[in-house]
Amino acid sequence: MSDKYEWRKKEKSLYIPKNKPELLEVPSLNFITLSGEGSPEDEIFTQYIGTLYSLAYTIKMHPKTMTTKPNGYFDFTVYPLEGIWDINDQAKAHFLGTIDKKDLVYQLMIRQPKFVDTNLYEEMLNLAKSKRDNPLLEQVKFTTITDGRCIQMLHLGPFENESQTFEEMESFAQAQGLTRRSKVHREIYLSDPRKVAPEKLKTVLRFQVV
Template identity: 60%
Template sequence: MKQEWRKQEKAIYLPKNKPERVQIPAFNFYVIDGAGNPNSEAFAEVVGQLYALSYAIRMSPKKNRAPQGYQDYTVYPLEGIWDLNEKGRANHDGSFDKDDLVYRLMIRQPDFVTKDYALEVIEWLKKEKPNPLLEQVKFESIEDGDCIQMLHLGPYDDEPASFEQMEAFAEGQGLKRASKIHREIYLSDARKVEPAKLKTVLRFWLEA
């Protein structure tokens, strides 16, 4: 049976557009760290490289390179953990320049992808489709743990309103947001979907 995250992992990737508390276990990701405006060409190149790696694994059976335990699946969505640099954090009025953003972009990989195999795929791409960004790619296990999440509908610039709802929900349960660092999961392709129809999972961590 094909592994499809939209059908089999709805609790993680397709929440309702209202806050909820969730426990997110550890998953394996290809990760590239970066900084700067997400509307830049440099950001787009990072996204492209993560997808190149992910589809290299997805299509590996066609090149007789499939890992042990390979199962047909749908490539997972792009995700990002977002923070601000020191300059951005100094703006206490809540505003910030997008050039001050710091990010960890990532795409989750299926459980059958081991670290050794993931690193092999990086080496294949270095030979077949060389790109300096491949030197920056990491393969990591990341556990979000105890979080609040919700589905945000609409433009990315309107996300603060959703985060306010999430923070109010947490406070109503006697919980507190650990920091302004947060995760976004992109269910829509911003190149093809108009801003008003974008769907993004927003998630932040809770204090222990």
């Protein structure tokens, strides 16, 4: 029997919500991140994702071969890709209700287990750099993010239909006497759009509330 840590089984409250709004408190978590701007259809967006996953798998696989394992080490399933989304300041100043994809601002990320600290991250980053000439690795950051009090919901279907889910989440927030902090939101991608039909995509949507 495998003793691998499976986030899908161990952290359902954070990653496997129901397709109805729910309130939760998200703790401080560590991520490797890349920030960018523009349409997710741009080639650089795909390169960002590839860079994050290549580093995430270096962090997963290399410690297995180390004679002295990192303190607190355990085998684990790589966490899913996540993104925090906003629009640029110019778009906000002239916002008329419709978002142009070229105005998007995003921070893509993959969560890291608790045993990954700054020292181990730097070691794995340098290892990844030595194996592959990828200038985007220079832009990756290791950071702690605290979402805090949030409302989340599983969105089923195309990304273009997310507004319907957000409306349901905002109505739930209002009923709870809560206010959405901003239009900034987090998406957690449980499906690979390259392999799954748009109508079957599963995406966790989450925004902060006060």
